[in-house]
Amino acid sequence: MTLTAPSPYRVDAGGYYGPFGGAYVPEMLYPNVEELRDNYLRIIEDPEFKREFKQLLRDFAGRPTPLFLAQRLSAEIGTTIYLKREDLCHTGAHKINNTIGQILVAQRLGKQRIVAETGAGQHGVATATVCALMGLECIVYMGAIDIERQKPNVDRMRMLGAKVVPATSGSQTLKDATNEAMRHWISNPTDTHYIIGSVVGPHPYPDMVARFQSIISAETITQLLEQTGRANPDFVLACVGGGSNAAGAFYHYLDQPGVRLIAAEAAGQGVTTGHSAATTALGKPGILHGASTILMQTEDGQVTEPYSISAGLDYPGIGPQHAQLFATGRAEFLSITDRAALDAAFQLSRLEGIIPALETAHALACLPLIGAKKDDVVVVCLSGRGDKDLATYTQHLEEYS
Amino acid sequence: MNRLTTLFQHKTADVLNVYFTAGFPQLTDTVPILHALQEAGADLVEIGMPYSDPVADGETIQRSNQQALDNGMTVATLFEQLQNIRQQGITVPILLMGYLNPVVQFGIEKFCQQCQATGVDGVILPDLPLEVFEREYQPLFTKYGLKNVFLVTPQTSAARVRQLDGLADGFIYLVAAAGTTGAQTDMNADVDAYLSRTKALGLRNPTLVGFGISDAASFAAASRHTTGAIIGSAFIRLLQHTPAEGQAAAIKEFVAGIRP
Numbered sequence: 001m002t003l004t005a006p007s008p009y010r011v012d013a014g015g016y017y018g019p020f021g022g023a024y025v026p027e028m029l030y031p032n033v034e035e036l037r038d039n040y041l042r043i044i045e046d047p048e049f050k051r052e053f054k055q056l057l058r059d060f061a062g063r064p065t066p067l068f069l070a071q072r073l074s075a076e077i078g079t080t081i082y083l084k085r086e087d088l089c090h091t092g093a094h095k096i097n098n099t100i101g102q103i104l105v106a107q108r109l110g111k112q113r114i115v116a117e118t119g120a121g122q123h124g125v126a127t128a129t130v131c132a133l134m135g136l137e138c139i140v141y142m143g144a145i146d147i148e149r150q151k152p153n154v155d156r157m158r159m160l161g162a163k164v165v166p167a168t169s170g171s172q173t174l175k176d177a178t179n180e181a182m183r184h185w186i187s188n189p190t191d192t193h194y195i196i197g198s199v200v201g202p203h204p205y206p207d208m209v210a211r212f213q214s215i216i217s218a219e220t221i222t223q224l225l226e227q228t229g230r231a232n233p234d235f236v237l238a239c240v241g242g243g244s245n246a247a248g249a250f251y252h253y254l255d256q257p258g259v260r261l262i263a264a265e266a267a268g269q270g271v272t273t274g275h276s277a278a279t280t281a282l283g284k285p286g287i288l289h290g291a292s293t294i295l296m297q298t299e300d301g302q303v304t305e306p307y308s309i310s311a312g313l314d315y316p317g318i319g320p321q322h323a324q325l326f327a328t329g330r331a332e333f334l335s336i337t338d339r340a341a342l343d344a345a346f347q348l349s350r351l352e353g354i355i356p357a358l359e360t361a362h363a364l365a366c367l368p369l370i371g372a373k374k375d376d377v378v379v380v381c382l383s384g385r386g387d388k389d390l391a392t393y394t395q396h397l398e399e400y401s
Numbered sequence: 402m403n404r405l406t407t408l409f410q411h412k413t414a415d416v417l418n419v420y421f422t423a424g425f426p427q428l429t430d431t432v433p434i435l436h437a438l439q440e441a442g443a444d445l446v447e448i449g450m451p452y453s454d455p456v457a458d459g460e461t462i463q464r465s466n467q468q469a470l471d472n473g474m475t476v477a478t479l480f481e482q483l484q485n486i487r488q489q490g491i492t493v494p495i496l497l498m499g500y501l502n503p504v505v506q507f508g509i510e511k512f513c514q515q516c517q518a519t520g521v522d523g524v525i526l527p528d529l530p531l532e533v534f535e536r537e538y539q540p541l542f543t544k545y546g547l548k549n550v551f552l553v554t555p556q557t558s559a560a561r562v563r564q565l566d567g568l569a570d571g572f573i574y575l576v577a578a579a580g581t582t583g584a585q586t587d588m589n590a591d592v593d594a595y596l597s598r599t600k601a602l603g604l605r606n607p608t609l610v611g612f613g614i615s616d617a618a619s620f621a622a623a624s625r626h627t628t629g630a631i632i633g634s635a636f637i638r639l640l641q642h643t644p645a646e647g648q649a650a651a652i653k654e655f656v657a658g659i660r661p
């Protein structure tokens with residue numbers, strides 16, 4: 001019998017990643033979370049589930065997404081850069097990988113209604129999309145302020161038949177939308193499934209969402225092998241809001257210490273300006289949205305409101321797995337300012353003909369900072385496209401003309 | 402002896418527990434409201450420690466939490482306010498209710514010490530998982546003489562209710578219906594069935610019903626199969642609408658009206 005030591009970076013039997021994770025939920029949510037916890041592995045490992053998931057990823061979402069050698073950007077930075085093109089997924093970001101997986105789980109749990117939270121609206125659109133596809137009722141909570149600043153995505157959700165409900169509590173952004181979605185779930189415990197949009201929330205969500213997003217690194221391995229003859233890159237870069245695209249891009253490399261994992265956090269106007277969302281730089285261990293993790297908070301343990309130019313990174317916590325990757329040093333976390341992200345977005349647009357999402361631009365902005373050599377292979381998870389951010393980019397066009 | 406234990410030894414029906422948020426409507430209202438509730442005849446009092454993200458609470462309590470935070474309330478400030486209350490004639494049992502993060506940041510052992518020092522009898526931490534309680538908190542609570550209260554909902558399985566009952570030593574908080582605090586629960590046949598079903602389990606702890614109890618009628622209906630009931634949002638609304646000078650009188654009238 002061979003015994004392999006369990007990976008310190010993967011969820012343990014109790015739902016923890018080292019000291020992080022768990023399910024810190026009030027009793028009102030316990031039966032829902034328990035139902036999911038007791039069934040998710042059985043459901044997602046079922047061959048029929050796997051077949052349907054794979055087919056939808058291919059025929060509906062458009063997978064596999066290409067792995068693209070960005071030659072002009074590589075020359076500019078002085079290394080070898082491959083872009084994992086999640087921006088080419090249906091609805092424009094990696095978020096659909098998770099919502100397809102979760103809607104299939106919801107169906108198998110016999111749920112009739114879906115509730116979700118959204119910040120930038122990408123997860124809301126991806127959720128509304130799969131609900132339309134499967135004919136399930138869809139309610140999306142979105143901060144009242146985000147509804148104002150992400151109007152096109154609000155219209156897309158409505159076009160898809162979803163009900164968009166403004167979250168008017170607290171700071172009226174992603175954190176509050178998440179609170180409202182949880183409250184909705186508390187009030188509708190039996191017929192509703194909550195499709196959380198990132199690797200956050202109580203166990204088993206972080207693990208379940210990471211598994212659905214792990215297709216990103218699974219494809220990368222095959223594609224890299226084909227294109228370079230090696231399966232492992234030297235670096236993998238991804239942005240971290242809650243951390244779902246990063247969790248997927250890192251997944252199959254977690255236990256390969258030769259692969260350096262780089263996570264980009266939003267520094268906003270700068271880590272020390274008071275207008276930032278750089279969770280590991282500014283946060284400390286605590287409990288948010290059902291998980292023990294690292295979060296931005298006051299001395300007294302009140303959750304503080306983050307700031308980022310990118311609504312998808314405007315979250316005061318990170319998933320518990322990322323907290324563990326940070327605490328153990330397995331991943332390096334870099335803080336990227338609004339300005340550096342804008343620079344990177346315009347650079348990619350003009351060198352490669354790809355307009356990235358503002359979130360993704362934070363990952364691109366790490367490229368000059370990691371010390372990659374010419375022959376090093378660097379994979380960047382290009383988590384989403386920039387259509388939704390055009391209004392913001394347009395405000396800065398002059399500066400880059 | 403712990404005041405909660407004494408209370409339930411002497412009173413086994415129609416127990417009234419009133420919830421209010423610390424530092425609301427004014428930062429310094431905590432202790433005056435405590436005095437007024439005791440004089441009005443509340444059997445026990447639950448003081449809410451305000452939190453930025455109270456997911457189990459409806460709008461009324463959310464807003465009182467936010468206002469209390471804006472007023473500057475913190476866990477440390479609350480303990481300062483509660484210092485000497487027992488010397489000032491407060492005899493009513495007191496529970497602190499709140500979300501886990503502020504307590505963890507304050508330091509769990511320091512929190513328990515402060516509870517004991519100020520005369521707090523028990524705590525309700527809705528997002529504290531059972532296994533974490535057993536592993537880390539129970540020994541401390543025992544050391545500092547704190548009782549722990551668990552929530553149970555209509556969706557909680559009988560096996561789990563028994564498990565929670567085995568670990569609780571204050572009372573069992575029966576959430577009347579699926580929802581957050583302040584939801585309008587009409588005490589309908591479903592709720593009645595749930596309460597009598599729970600009664601039939603023969604729990605070792607007393608049971609108090611909460612969520613949506615707002616007046617004499619809902620209190621009476623809720624208490625039929627239980628030890629009593631908890632009023633929160635309705636009391637917060639009263640505080641919200643009452644001018645400062647009329648607060649004590651309004652509290653007296655409100656509490657008297659619940660058990661006419």
Ligand SMILES: Cc1ncc(COP(=O)(O)O)c(C=O)c1O
Pocket residue numbers: 093094119120121122123197198199239240241242243244245246311312313357359360383384385
């Ligand atoms: C394109 C894109 N990338 C990244 C994110 C951040 O989410 P996560 O950290 O879960 O990948 C978002 C969220 O809206 C997004 O739209």
